[in-house]
Amino acid sequence: MTCLSWLFTLWTSSVPTLLLVGLMGRQLGFKVGLQVVHTVACSRWSAPSDQGLFQDGDVIIGGLFNLYYNPPVIDHDFTQLPYYKSCTGLQNLPLQYVYAMVFALEEINHSTTLLPGLKLGYRIHDSCAIPLWAVQAALSLIGRNSTSCDSTGAPEVYGKGNNKDNGLTSSLDQPVPVIIGGDSSVTAQILSKILAPFSVSYTASCSCLSDRTEYPNFFRTMSSDFYQARAIAQIAIRYRWDWIGTVAINTNYGLSALKTFQEETEKEGVCVAFMEIMNRESIVSDSRRAALTIQASTAKVILVFAWYTDVWELFLQLAELNVTGRQFIASEAWSTSGDILQDITVRNVAQGVVGVAIRNSNIPGFDKYLRGLNPSQRPNDNFLRQLWKNLFGCSPVAAPFVTYSYSEASLPPCSGTESLQGVQHPFTYTSELRVTHNVYLAVYAVAYALHNLLCPSRDSPLGNNSCSILKDIKPIEVLQQLNQVNVTTPQGENFYFHGADIPAKYDLVNWQTTPEGSLKLVLIGRVDGLDIHLNESAIQWSTGTNQVPVSVCSESCPPGTRMANRKGEPICCFDCIQCADGEISNKTGSIQCERCPLEFWSNAGRTACVHRQLDFLSFNETLGITLTTVSVSGVIVTTAVFVVFLHYRQTPVVRANNSELSFLLLVSLKLCFLCSLVFIGRPSVWSCRFQQAAFGISFVLCVSCLQIKTMVVLAAFRSTRPGAEALMKWFGPGQQRGSVCIFTVIQVRVIICVIWLSFSPPVPQPDFQIAGLKVTLKCAMASVVGFSLVLGYIGLLACTCLLLAFLARKLPDNFNEAKLITFSMLIFCAVWVAFVPAYVSSPGKYSVAVEIFAILASSYGLLFCIFAPKCFIILLRPEKNTKKSLMAR
Template identity: 70%
Template sequence: MHWHLSLCSWWPFTAPSLLLLSILGRQAGLAVVEVTGCSQWGAPSNESISLDGDVIIGGLFNVYYIPSAIERSFTKPPLYLSVHCGLSLDLEPLKYMYAMAFAVEEINNNSSLLPGVKLGYRIFDCCGRYPWALKAALSMVGGDTQSCNLTPAPLLIGESSSTIGIMLSRILGPLSVPVISYLASSPCLSDRNQFPNFFRTIPSDIYQARAMAQLAIRFHWTWIGAVLENSDYGRLAIQEEIQGKGVCLDFIETVRRETIMSDARRAALTIQASTVRVILVFCWYTDVKELFLELAKRNVTDRQFLASEAWSTSDDLLQDLTISKVSSGVFGVAIRSSAIPGFETYLRNLHPTRRPGDIFLREFWETEFGCSPGDTPFFERSSSKASLPQCSGTESLQEVQHPLTDTSQLRVSYNVYLAVYAAAHALHSLLSCPQTHSYSRNNSSTCSSPKNIKPIQLLQHLNNVNFTTPQGEMFYFQGADIPAKYDLVNWQNTPEGKLKLVLIGRVDGFDIHLNESAIQWSTGSNQVPVSVCSESCPPGTRMANRKGEPVCCFDCIPCAEGEISNKTGSSQCDQCPTEFWSNAEQTACVPRQLDFLSFNETLGITLTTAAVSGAAVTTAVFVVFIYYRQTPVVRANNSELSFLLLVSLKLCFLCSLGFIGRPSVWSCRFQQAAFGISFVLCVSCLLVKTMVVLAVFRSARPGAESLMKWFGPGQQRGSVCIFTCIQVIICAIWLTLSPPVPKHDLGFQGSKVTLKCATASMVGFSLVLGYIGLLACTCLLLAFLARKLPDNFNEAKLITFSMLIFCAVWVAFVPAYVSSPGKYVVAVEIFAILASSYGLLLCIFAPKCFIILLRPEKNTKKQLMAR
């Protein structure tokens, strides 16, 4: 089958596609495609240089560029069919191109690498345009056509753009043509499944973006802005590493080469209005220049810029005084630099007469020296400068200080140099492989010849390349990538007003080595700029995110009691251990203060005073009763029980003092036993007195005379003793089997830990209280029954009121005791003891003392027996 297609009138995107069909058809042996019009888009145009050789390496560079002042309206097709794509030379890519030429010539002079094989090159200028890059790549890979007698290139070096690199790899993937890029750094190109034929001598942007994120965290820049090239280069780096590393982006502005003027204005306005002080810029240096010019117009000079490797070492920006105030202090990641011995001499020896086919060198010569190096048929582009005078022949780059000949910091040029050497070593391995290790697709037993190299063979050898460079550096590919190495650079002011590039550190994989003291920031000092949405929370507080705002914008909330944060910027407060509590500043856990009801505090003094006062009043009553013991009021109702009751009341008041002070093993045992026995003794006396009153009035009835013999003085003392001994037995058993012990009470969360007597057995404590309650209720019941007995002075009424008060106090005691925290449990128990004791003392003895002391006329037998 034979097809004939005329491509001269086709749009450039269509032409490369048909050329690809031609190449695939020819390699498959299925069809022949006759392509005419190759001179327009397939053959080397004037924007290319070449060197013949046994094996040809293709090169793609962007030597010319259209100035950013040209806006694209996208209302009509771009002029991709024009012969020339740009208006002026870009010197940096020109140096990259000559680095490739130098490396090829150096390899040809090396007898140990590719011996007997001459390496050639064919280098095209692609101007950064997708159609030009594709048609140049396919024309080099296509080789012989009916219209163009060209040797096919089994390998390409280029391009600088990640997007073009992706396109080239996808289009040339079916042909297995290796593509080695020197500047395409998009992370997605590391995917060997999608791009098995792609290699690069520049690290992936994953490492660059990760280094920038580490630097932002190191300098506490949590609130930054970003200006990105609207391509794979800019977008993927931000998505991969910057976001989600504790760094928040206030804004992301994208710019395009075609609309850079309006995009730069928009980005400048955003930067001016933002509160961020650190701006990350992932763009080509020509785009950055437009952005800085817009910022200079608005006098925005207080921002710190983080530079990507695409512009961090740009001489064009460093030497531009109009943007020096904006760009001062730029801190960036740069492609690592390395020396290429002999390259400076090579550049200085460049001359149009020795390279008559080099249109780029001629253009440079005309621009630099202002003269025409001579008329040759190669230079159609020079027609616009035909009026220039002829050069004298003495013009030379030997003594000229020019960026083209400056090899002090070779970065991308060295990447190009490495790419050529990687290709050469893969070719060397392919052409000298042993017969038993053939890599050809059909598994032939012979190695390839220079004239019969298949790209897939070269691709397989390129995957395994491992060599030492002329500079003594080990080189190998990790998939598509090389080990990540970067320089860290800083733009610093000089006395002349210009900016200089200063090396301040390096990045080796994931490790950053940085000399912070050598950095000059945008402020002109060594003071690190501050760029945060919210100031870091001081110790003692925690961060609380604001609703609907980025995580870097937050409020500082004080830690709760018992929690601390001991460092700046804590996201949460930590709970102190059980026996510790937070200090006043909430910054440290300190041991809790030991807390108990002491005699020195206000509450302890008050209760002690009340107890001592009760004991004193009881003593006073006792003295009065002793003094007036012969009077009828004292002798009535068994004065002996009255005296015993006063003694027991005094013991009740004094036993409360045992609850105050630091608890110990013996004090815990004594206080409960004293409390239980004292109150049983007291209630027993009242119970016996009530029983005596009832017995007296019952005995007055006919037939009940013998009742009083059971309630004589001996029987009364015996009853009190029996009732009390039962309580003594209960306390003895309780204190023997499971006595109360001092214990730290940690249940109450506070700065203090309470030392109290812990009741180990609630059964024992309940029996003690229950027995007292049983006696009290019995006494209350009997006193209630005897309250209306006919007598002028009925003590049963007084006992009834006292027992009501007693029972009310202890019924209220139970819930108060259970719910009180810390040392207040002890205070509640003391209060109950004192309240019930005062109730008994006042209800029973206050009326008698009143009669004895203030109404002695009533203290007679006649008054007492009156009805």
């Protein structure tokens, strides 16, 4: 066993606890908890600290508590067997837990209904918050004839040479069937893996411990972290905190709870801004790093899963950096920490903390019991002696076998009048019994299981028959009975185990600032299983008011915009993009915009769909007035030319240019100018039909006249050739009028009247395909073929006329209109060729304006190219308006 001592020394300094504890059993070849090997030398299976609290009894209950927080420095010089000195730094709350266990056992021992006739004893050790030391302490609890070592390393056997009065009796050699502990999830996992006796933990909350296949001999009176993590997730979702920073201790407690929180919130769109993991071994540097991260982050809500001493160090670092205004969400491990609440240094940092806490309960008589404790009545109680030393600065009288430490020897002896009555101290503070009540419940759960096992009345756990121990108690027997415990505690609380767990019950607490400037703990709600009940009006947030803090990566997109995720960033970080034209979003935080129906369009703010306004080319607008003016001017000019030709109809210029066709051409041009007016104004059924009919007839009549004039010119000059007299018979005045009528009738009768306007006429219809609040009301072409035939027929006549005029361009100038017709038809064709793409690409009412412009441009081209030179001669050069001049070459 000497080598075992060295193994423990090496494990403490270099090897992970879980791995090497498993290796220990395999290498040494024994089953822990069933047998402890004896040796003459100091066994070293005793607790790391030689301090403990012991009481004789028929059944011994073990206890492991994290009483001291400062482990000693171990010298690994390999010159002698290592000796584990006691830890230092007594903690007040864990000490209260110890006496809650003692109080519950004494209460049970005095009960006439629970385990009558039997006395429960205890062996309580300190684990010093180190899992490996907790294992050593647990091994000393379950072993027979266990030994401890004195300050020199010599063996010291409990139960030999000691009497019952000093609390170290032969009953301490009994194996412990159950342990109240350990104090953390890591310790509980180790104990459950390597010990045959089962443990009932009062603070181990890792959700992993609920797995009965992995931890079949583990129970707890502490709720699983799954429930507190889920409750915190519900709070985050309720207040729409989607950008949360997290800080966790690097243990199963912190990491598993953080994992549960993320799983519950991810599906609701909550993102983790950062995740800082702190290690107990390097808490100062890690908390400094976490504080700097919190300072730099835009997250205003910070979730912390850690032990209160770790959070205290983190808050000290934040206070040094002057980081305030953060809303901290506390896990149950520090949400009720009086040490942090009372520290004025971190007051500004900790203001407004909202947290989950273990359900507060009352233990009747416990306050009186605590205040009645006195070292004079418990001379072997080293824990109480240490408390007295810290509180009153004196050294109580020790029992004969208890040695003084150097620090105690330097203190004056106590007068014996010192008392806890009226002392305000965390140890005596009993209005907030949370973990303390968990310890109390754990003891009662074990007592009821032992009652069912050892008492002869099996029908009722509260039978009055005396109980007796006929043989050694096997832990597996107690475990089986504990699975079936379902009783009511003295406080009237129903208590039972569901697997390893009890029903989850939490309080929701808030750290509020008092008028004096200090912080106080206020109850704001509760958690029952998966249900959360919260009094929102009672909360004081980190802002010092009831105004809920906002913690988002990006502000919610207002109505009229949509969220657009930023590349490479969490989904909570996004930009707000305005909805496109014709799309709206009428609520905050829209993921996408909705398209308005055809009859509607988005308003300026993109928040609602409004009816689209009908729009058309009106006589009242600038464009309509301009086109009307140009059209009317064309009619006036054409009329003026008509009057001039009519007045000078007997002159050579008029007569030489086929005056009858000229007058008919002027009439058709006037109709062309007038038909453009039909396109202006609100379209109606009849205006849509009339405008296309007027347009087609006017231009066919116009182009037909030009074509006949060209043909007449060609025929006249060719008639001078021998045998061409018969040709002129086909181009007399009657034939000319007939040809014009035929060309026009083809357009009117066959295409427009019969086919197009009868079967598929244009109808007024809003053009919803054009984007915008204003929708154009125009004459929709029900048959594009009909409109194409109209233009095609006009184009065919125009091209034929242009070709004939081109052939006649070299005839004598004085008698030749061919050049004028050629220029006019070139302009006409150019305008209407350019019209097609311009019409198609023009939006809304501007397509109508393009058609009107084409009509006016081609009409003015024909008017000026053909009649301007003639009017110039008639009015300004009358000397040339003679037959002699016209006949001259």
